[in-house]
Amino acid sequence: MIAGRLEKLQLIVVTGKGGVGKSSVTAMLGRLLSGMRRKTLLIEVDPRENLHHLFDIPPSGGDVVEVDPFLKIQHLEPRSIIDDLVREKLKVGFLVKRVLASPVHQHFTAGAPGIKEAAVFGRALRWLEGHHPRGIETPECIILDAPATGHGVSWLLAAQLVSDVVKSGPIGEMAADVAAFLGDEARSGTVVVGMAEEMPVEETRELIEAMKTRMQRRPEFVVLNALYPPVPDEGTDSEADDFLHDLWIRRRQINESERARLAAVWEGPLLELPLLPMDPGPALVGRLGVELSRWLSRQASGRGGRG
Ligand SMILES: Nc1ncnc2c1ncn2[C@@H]1O[C@H](COP(=O)(O)OP(=O)(O)O)[C@@H](O)[C@H]1O
Ligand SMILES: [Mg+2]
16 A cells, blocks of 8 residues: 555655656655655755755755755765765775875766765665764655666666675675665665656656566556646637647647556556646645645545556
8 A cells, every 4th residue: 555655665766767757756755744744854866956946945055954844855966975975984084085085086986887876875774774963853754856867777776786896895885785775665665757758658667677677676656747638528719729729639649648558567556647737836746745645545445446
């Protein structure tokens, strides 16, 4: 049962192609969890900071900022996390400076595949365990708004790849912990966001397949965002209206055929969210939240159909 999962999971990774609505879904889930009175932290790892717009608060700039008493957001630079790791392990100031400035360190953190991704998860894990700066409340759940760069699944597999290569030392230990955490159904889950259009559905299908074959896991649920509403039957009065009506029919047809193409590989829970005539902001997040709550109660009563 999905609501039950959302009450328990410690980490939820929201992933999918760029521009499909990941940040909006992250914000929507954050509000839901804070409504459940779970202390929730949303982490955004995108060079462009966006999440704060959805709550109409100032940007985080790396700090933890409050949305409501149960909901906080933080924007993270993966690079700064790795530097923090070095600082923590090498407590001596001059050593830290030397390591951080050394070309080897710079090369390693910028180039080594998977390190940045594993470090973000490693940070999340440590904070969940209560190892965070003083003055910050230990989150009960972290929702990661995963960046769109690269393939969605590379984020989920990164720690495993690192831990296969780096067997010891702080990075190796961290990567092994993260890989175990991401493999643990009781603690972590993934929400895959897509739109009912060709490329996003392609990516969503690949992501589900890769999770299955490479992690033996499946998403908690899949979101099809920004669906055009069904077209009403009545005709239109003018040529301009005819054009819009045809456009609407066409978009809706694409949505329906792509939804069917997704259904061929995904029989699990599917949340459909409508295209809303709204700008990004709290009102949009609120409306999406209403759709989510209705869907969750349909799921709970067995009327959700899928899942
Ligand atoms: N259901 C929706 N209806 C209307 N606009 C939406 C919807 N979902 C997202 N948007 C808009 O689409 C754009 C991309 O959404 P965003 O959540 O930032 O995507 P991502 O994080 O995947 O790049 C934003 O301007 C957002 O306000
Ligand atoms: Mg985003």
